[in-house]
Amino acid sequence: MENDMKVQRFDSLPLDATYFTDEGYLVDHPIVTSVGIFVYHNPDGSERRELRLPEEVFAEKSLASYKGKPIIVTHDAGYVDTDNVKEEGIGTILSEGYRDGDDVRAEIIIHDTDSLRKYKMRELSCGYNLRLDETPGVWEGQPYDAIQRDIEINHLALVDKARAGEQARLNIDGQGRNCMKGEKLNMENTTKRTDGAPTPEELAKAMGVDEAAFAETMKTWNGYVAAKNDPDFGRTSFAKALDTAPYYAIKVTAGVHHTMGGLKINANTEVLKADGSVIPGLFAAGEVTGGVHGANRLGGNAVADFTVFGRIAGAAASKYAA
Numbered sequence: 001m002e003n004d005m006k007v008q009r010f011d012s013l014p015l016d017a018t019y020f021t022d023e024g025y026l027v028d029h030p031i032v033t034s035v036g037i038f039v040y041h042n043p044d045g046s047e048r049r050e051l052r053l054p055e056e057v058f059a060e061k062s063l064a065s066y067k068g069k070p071i072i073v074t075h076d077a078g079y080v081d082t083d084n085v086k087e088e089g090i091g092t093i094l095s096e097g098y099r100d101g102d103d104v105r106a107e108i109i110i111h112d113t114d115s116l117r118k119y120k121m122r123e124l125s126c127g128y129n130l131r132l133d134e135t136p137g138v139w140e141g142q143p144y145d146a147i148q149r150d151i152e153i154n155h156l157a158l159v160d161k162a163r164a165g166e167q168a169r170l171n172i173d174g175q176g177r178n179c180m181k182g183e184k185l186n187m188e189n190t191t192k193r194t195d196g197a198p199t200p201e202e203l204a205k206a207m208g209v210d211e212a213a214f215a216e217t218m219k220t221w222n223g224y225v226a227a228k229n230d231p232d233f234g235r236t237s238f239a240k241a242l243d244t245a246p247y248y249a250i251k252v253t254a255g256v257h258h259t260m261g262g263l264k265i266n267a268n269t270e271v272l273k274a275d276g277s278v279i280p281g282l283f284a285a286g287e288v289t290g291g292v293h294g295a296n297r298l299g300g301n302a303v304a305d306f307t308v309f310g311r312i313a314g315a316a317a318s319k320y321a322a
């Protein structure tokens, strides 16, 4: 490991999608870091490109290191331990880091929300130790100078938005520790937005999809809305045209709501064979059964179904076993 050196990095990202508990605590699941090549600018203006590989960023040990770490207030985050956490601690990282595409998110809670109001800080700064592998190379067609390895989270810090730059950009400040000996580095990643995109192309860029194709799809959709006619999919109900910035994107996925059909039971929840005879000692209730609601199901009644028949099944099974 001739090329390795121990360093610490402090990266900051916008804090959004917040909500407050009844006690007034702030809970959030922000993006705290990402994979990719992060560009640093040394004080002398020279550029430094450090690669954050998925296998390092999403390494089990690295993700586990988020949990329980303190959140502090500072403009210039340093290493946090028992010596200084009491003075500035305002919250805690509740969960391990978890993967979200190319990003890592973590659940956080900020107890001292007065700090948010007082300092008007909206960026979340991630401080971590790492082993810098000074082996240059090319990743996804892009050159890099070194690889960040063995990333271990030390703390998160709320930092001043103005110092970090425009809200529209993901602004990351980097600062070395130990071997970097306090060198001040500025880190930039201009590909992500959290305040909405000004154009469909910008949104496509943030989503990592083909910009021209996405913009064309949006244009086509808006044309269908205007014409109240969707020749592609035959849609007959049209919402508003999606033609006004800012544009946002969310991930949407399908989920199973209720599975129809299933085991046939009698009123005592005994499972029946095809010929209608009882299978002794086998009881069922809830979604695993079918026919309770008739040929389909009554929406909203699944809970009543498993509550009523589950109770009967429990009593019947208990009686059978006695």
Ligand SMILES: Cc1cc2nc3c(=O)[nH]c(=O)nc-3n(C[C@H](O)[C@H](O)[C@H](O)COP(=O)(O)OP(=O)(O)OC[C@H]3O[C@@H](n4cnc5c(N)ncnc54)[C@H](O)[C@@H]3O)c2cc1C
Pocket (backbone or CB within 6 Å): 255, 256, 257, 258, 285, 286, 287, 288, 299, 300, 301, 302, 303, 304, 306
């Ligand atoms: C998003 C969503 C919204 C819904 N909204 C409503 C609503 O508003 N009103 C309503 O009435 N219904 C609603 N439903 C449907 C309803 O929630 C379900 O039908 C109901 O929860 C089913 O309960 P269940 O106990 O029969 O089965 P489940 O809740 O599926 O429980 C089965 C359990 O068995 C466990 N299990 C599976 N295999 C094994 C195994 N081999 N060994 C041990 N354990 C095992 C599973 O882990 C699970 O815990 C909704 C469903 C979804 C997904």
